[in-house]
Amino acid sequence: MWLLLFNPTSGGGKGRRYAEQSLTLMRERGHEVMEISGFDFRDAEAKFKAAVSAYRDQIKAVIVVGGDGMVHMAIQQLAGSNIPMGLVAAGTGNDFARALNLNLRDPLSSLELMLNNEPVKVDLGKVNDRFFADILSTGFDSVVNERANRMRWIKGRMKYNIAILLVLSTFKPKSYRFRVDDIEFTTEAMLIAVSNGQSYGGGMKVTPEARIDDGLFDVMLLGPVSKLEFLKVFPKVFSGAHINHPAVKIIRGQKVTIDSHAVAYADGERIGELPITAEISAGTLTTWRN
Known part of the structure; x- marks a missing residue:
């Protein structure tokens, strides 16, 4: 038996459409499929866990x-x-699909x-007993997420664009206490x-050389830059060219601890x-990739 887990509101309704098409195709091929959804994220999560x-x-897959x-x-x-x-x-973002090199x-x-x-x-x-597939982050983008999540009257990507502008006007670098494997340091x-x-x-290549099968994190640090310089650097993240900027540092490791007054x-x-501690969990997910 296959389980099919879907979010009917995902991607502006694409979730329901692709789920229905997937069910049809799998059943036409003779596969038994149980579909799982919910009236909201938590309801679907509870049903899937059960x-x-x-x-x-x-369960075959x-x-x-x-x-x-x-x-x-x-x-x-x-x-x-x-x-x-x-x-x-x-x-909307489909970044793990990108990591798997799937056809978007x-x-x-x-x-x-x-x-x-x-x-x-x-x-x-893995962080705080929860797994994550792509990227854990703190700093500017986390503050943007916090602000966007409070803007319930705006939907979709527009609220994040507005949140970026609002946060950038007042954002200041933070001091972080850092440990990557056996290396400890403090940095802004x-x-x-x-x-x-x-x-x-949705395709911002913050760590363009990261691999999901090498047993390592790629840790990207963007040091203090002016707001004008940030606006110059930010568009380069979509191609990964930002890593050539002198304020950007990449470190690789298996275990990362970060402490500051941040989320x-x-x-x-x-x-x-x-503080949080993240560890790589090598080869722990079985999946398909191109």
């Missing part, structure tokens, strides 16, 4: 139809198990990948990203206030 617990020995939020939900139950997770990218223009092609290929092992990050930074994958925010987010979900 289904995995009840049918663990009967889980198909996640949605974005990075649904991936984040699914990996909490599937990490370290023998149940593979396939992904039909139907979210033809999300349903992932079903053929699942049906015709063996799954592989990839890494996840505008943004810190602890990366398993390459991108977040952290991972896969777009609020993790909580610092």
Whole structure:
């Protein structure tokens, strides 16, 4: 039996559409599929957790139809198990789909990948007993997330664009106490990203050389820059060219501890206030990739 987990509101309705198409295709091929959704994120999470617990020995694989939020939900139950997770990218950002090199223009092609290929092992990050698939971050982008989450009257990506402008006008670098494996230091930074994958925010390649199968985090630190310089550097993150800026430093390691008066987010979900310790969990997720 296959489980199909989907968010009906994901990607402005793409989640429901791709879920229905996925169900049709899988059943036409003769596969038994149980669909799981909910009236909100927490309801779907509870139903998925219950289904995995009840049918663990009967589940051939889980198909996640949605974005990075649904991936984040699914990996909490599937990490370290023998149940593979396939992904039909139907979210707004789809950054884990990018990490898996899936075809974002033809999300349903992932079903053929699942049906015709063996799954592989990839890494996840783990922080505060929660797994994350892509990137944990703190600093400017976390403050933007906090501000955007309070702007309930604006929907979609526009609220994040507005939040960026509002936060940038008053944002100041913070002092962080840092440890990467055996290296300890204190630094001022505008943004810190602890990366398993390459991108977040819908294709921002904050750590363009990160790999999800190398057993390492790529940790990006953006040091203090002026607001004008930040606006110059920011667009380069979509190509990954920002790593050549003198204020950007990349460190690799397996275990990262960060402490400051700040909050952290991972896969777009609020993790909580610092201090936090993130560890790479090598080969803990079974999935399909191109």
